[in-house]
Every structure is written in C-alpha cells, then in structure tokens.
Amino acid sequence: MAGPAVKRPFRQLQIIGKRHRVVWDAPLTENDGEIDFERNVISIAPNLPHDEERDTVLHEITHAVEKQLNCRIPEEKLRIIVTGLYAVLKDNPRLATYLLEDEGDDDRHDQGMG
Numbered sequence: 001m002a003g004p005a006v007k008r009p010f011r012q013l014q015i016i017g018k019r020h021r022v023v024w025d026a027p028l029t030e031n032d033g034e035i036d037f038e039r040n041v042i043s044i045a046p047n048l049p050h051d052e053e054r055d056t057v058l059h060e061i062t063h064a065v066e067k068q069l070n071c072r073i074p075e076e077k078l079r080i081i082v083t084g085l086y087a088v089l090k091d092n093p094r095l096a097t098y099l100l101e102d103e104g105d106d107d108r109h110d111q112g113m114g
C-alpha cells in the first residue's frame with residue numbers, strides 16, 4: 001500500500017495497566033479507528049487528516065479506559081467529550097506540558113533521606 005511510512009509515533013500504549021498494540025495504516029472500512037477488546041489492539045486508518053487522526057487515537061484510547069474502568073459511555077457522548085478535550089488541548093499547548101510535568105525535586109523525598 002502506498003503512502004508515507006514515516007508516521008508511527010508509537011507501537012504500543014500502556015492503558016490503565018494493560019498494554020495495547022497500536023496498528024497504524026490499518027485497512028479499516030467502516031471507521032477511522034477501532035479497538036479490539038479481546039486482543040487489546042487499537043487500529044488507526046491510513047491517510048487521516050492530522051487532527052482527525054489524533055482525535056481518533058484519543059477516541060480509541062478512551063474506549064480502552066472505559067473498558068479498563070468497567071464503565072459504559074454511550075458512543076455519541078464519548079465522541080463529543082474526546083473531541084472537546086482534544087480541542088482544549090490544542091488551544092492550550094501549555095496544558096499538556098502542565099499535566100505531564102513530573103514533581104521534580106519534591107519527588108526525591110521518596111528516594112531516601114529527605
């Protein structure tokens with residue numbers, strides 16, 4: 001299959017304690033993305049526009065979280081929440097950095113004398 005073979009930012013994701021394989025450029029016909037709950041595989045269709053691909057990745061991850069936490073979110077609501085959150089993250093680049101920053105020096109208390 002043609003297309004750029006360069007964009008594979010990761011091949012697996014750790015999602016609430018369960019490793020999921022990520023298949024990029026998957027030959028999907030119905031959806032932009034899919035998740036196989038039996039095999040823990042997230043599949044992403046090829047050639048999606050930049051934002052659509054990221055929205056889809058986040059969407060499938062949210063399905064995995066849903067499964068791991070054993071809660072059911074109606075598809076339409078999940079879609080709206082994920083798309084909304086992605087929009088907020090995009091509008092606030094420093095938010096992702098803030099959310100992911102580690103605790104820095106405060107962490108060292110745990111590693112010995114402190």
Ligand SMILES: [Zn+2]
Nearest residue numbers: 059063075078
């Ligand atoms: Zn879905």
